[in-house]
Amino acid sequence: MANKYKIFTFGCQMNVHDSEVIAGLLQQLGYEEADELEEASLLIFNTCCVRENPERKIFGRVGNLRQLKEENPRLVIAICGCMVQQPEQLERIRKELPHVNLVFGTHNVHRLPELLTQVQETGERLFEVWDTEGTIVEGLPAARLDGLKAFVNIIYGCTNFCTYCIVPYVRGRERSRQPEAIRREIEDLAAQGYREVTLLGQNVNAYGKDLDEDVTFAGLLRMLDGSGGMERIRFTTSHPRDMSDELIEAMADLPTVCEHLHLPLQAGSDRILAKMNRGYTKEQYINLVNRIRDRIPDIALTSDLIVGFPGETEEDFEETLRVVEEIQLDSAFTFIFSPRPGTVAAKMENQVPEEVKKERIYRLIELQNRISLERNRVLTGSIQEVLVEGPSQTDPDKYMGRTRGNKLVIFTGAAERGRLVPVKITEARTWSLHGELMP
Ligand code: SAM
Ligand code: SF4
Ligand code: F3S
Secondary structure (H helix, E strand, O other), X not given: OOOEEXXXXXXXXHHHHHHHHHHHHHHHOOOEEOOOHHHOOEEEEEEOOOOHHHHHHHHHHHHOOHHHHHHOOOOEEEEEEHHHHOHHHHHHHHHHOOOOOEEEOOOOHHHHHHHHHHHHHHOOOEEEOOOOOOOOOOOXXXXXXXXXXXXXXXXXXXXXXXXXXXXXXXXXXXXXXXXXXXXXXXXXXXXXXXXXXXXXXOOHHHOOOOOOOOOOHHHHHHHHOOHHHOOEEEEEOOOHHHOOHXXXXXXXXXXXXXXXXXXXXXXXXXXXXXXXXXXXXXHHHHHHHHHHHHHOOOOEEEEEXXXXXXXXXXXXXXXXXXXXXXXOOOXXXXXXXXXXXXXXXXXXXXXXXXXXXXXXXXXXXXHHHHHHHHHHHOOOOOEEEEEEEEEOOOOOOOEEEEOOOOOEEEEEOOOOOOOEEEEEEEEEOOOOEEEEEOO
């Protein structure tokens, strides 16, 4: 009987895709995915440490597996991902989770087959975490979760060092993949029947800056447009500071590049933006949004926002509310500032009390929900191009898919998964659009 694995993934799309690579490597070794935890001989926890909560959850979840390991001593329990790149967390795993017998980091995922064999042969605990990034390893397999939409990494790491953020410490400096390697991967995916790709990076629009050849992110998009017949191209995340006019033009021109931009604002107060080291002012962000909307009027704009950054006063927070009201985002991820050990902001004075942070996030969410609903209502009566994903999870008589702006649409009428179909929007809700398939 084949060995079985189960992977638990925390964090962002980068981790989701790393888990697909891990699954690809395991399948090459003859492993199969387990349905139930109990039938697996290998459990892998792919971790995130961007905020404190996911870290706490991981220690809890893995801690609970002690008995399972006692009952099945041959079980391999592995932890990988961003959390283990922090030396103090590695130490904690060593001490507090003695039943974890394999740990590998974000820079040596490709070493998994060898590490796994070693653990199985010696029966000893193995911790291998590289603290610096090597060169990009191309050609790793990926067992993607979805046969329709695929993640494709274009740039690894981040060198921005926003003062609140742990990512540059756990993912290394920015490293762009060669454009040809990206194109080949997308052509391959198109040949396998994929219809949409999302180009991934912590800062996709810094793409190419570290390469010898003269290629920008806008140039890459022009090169990828229509590759192998791929019908939709998306990307995330873009940094406002690196949003060039050349990129806006490329988005406006290229038919397969979707009209969606995730452009984290983080805060609306110039004082806080400077303390965050974001590299733009509120005015610059608003002007940028205006330029983008002038050129691409039907763009869906989404963002990330943080409340309770150290020293954030009520006035600073109200600035964020004012900017959010002005820019009319389609939706936003909102976060409570979480001090991350080792970052500059964690050591700043005037940390905001938890209850103030909570009160602020509720106010921000309430405002953004109202705006999201208004933005969706504007689409009522319009006809949207939807990539059909299959029956709706909440209403199996209906179908679901996403617009070019990445909005979820639930609709009536028989539609085939993988097709791009026109859907007339008849009702708007905060998180979804509802409609009917056009003949
Ligand atoms: N590279 C992207 C960017 O520039 O926005 C995404 C980085 S992170 C994976 C996603 C979001 O988490 C960030 O945009 C930020 O809003 C939030 N975040 C990062 N560090 C945080 C912290 N210490 N506390 C709260 N939110 C945080
Ligand atoms: Fe973190 Fe800033 Fe880099 Fe985004 S751009 S990953 S928020 S340091
Ligand atoms: Fe988390 Fe690492 Fe992504 S810290 S948000 S999984 S890059």
